[in-house]
Amino acid sequence: MSPPGQCDSSNPHPPHHSHASGECGHTLSHRRTPLRTLLFAGGAATVVGAGCVYLWAFSPHDSSSIYPICPTKLLTGFDCPGCGALRMGHDLLRGDIVAAANDNLFLLVLTPILVLWGLWFLWRKRRGAAPRRRGVRRRW
Template sequence: MSPLTHTATAIRKRTVRVAALGLGAGALGAVYLWHTNPHRPGQVLLPCPLKWATGILCPLCGGTRMAYDLLHGDVVAAFHDNIVLLTLGVPAAAYAVARWLSAGLRGQYFRPRLSARASAVVLGIGAVWTIARNLVG
């Protein structure tokens, strides 16, 4: 067996192992969230550290409520909770995970990299969204 084949096989095995762990952790989180309504106060959920410390909503605030609403099929409420995360963040994360999984199953590494311009766009969207949602209410 050549070292390249061994490396590709190791990458495939690691990809499957990490994907299975991620899927299992996600399923456990989804089951917990299914039974925990984050729209009601007093639920046992991790608070946003920025909102807790400053009272300012970060670009990800509302993500837990959005996930809860999507689990229960309420897309309109999910849009209300965090429209930018739902329309930009979820597809971007799904794309990155699909690329990682595809490369890993082929025995290749996938290292996502953003150019300086793309990083500026992401940070700009986050900053504008943070300012807009805190000014509007």
């Protein structure tokens, strides 16, 4: 704990003062502001959107497309799960669910489950609920 009137740099948010007064000289760059959150979300949405447009425009099914050759396909002749996921994403963006299921059925079924689990996790985190621990309880 630092003396009164000084900011303890090891604890960025001590309970005895606020940063609003500016007396401690602490920078607020480490805190997430609504503008930073919005800019981060907008940048992430732009990158994901550009990737989706690229995947929609160029077919990974065509061997002469601009996608690089998969090393697994080159060495073994078999399609890897990543190749199937890429083709499945292209087919989903084109609206062809049957072809997407043919490319990677496991990921097609698993994706909505993982998205729902992630949303549930974020919802619990926002509420402040502690993560549940599973497994053997240690009793000392």
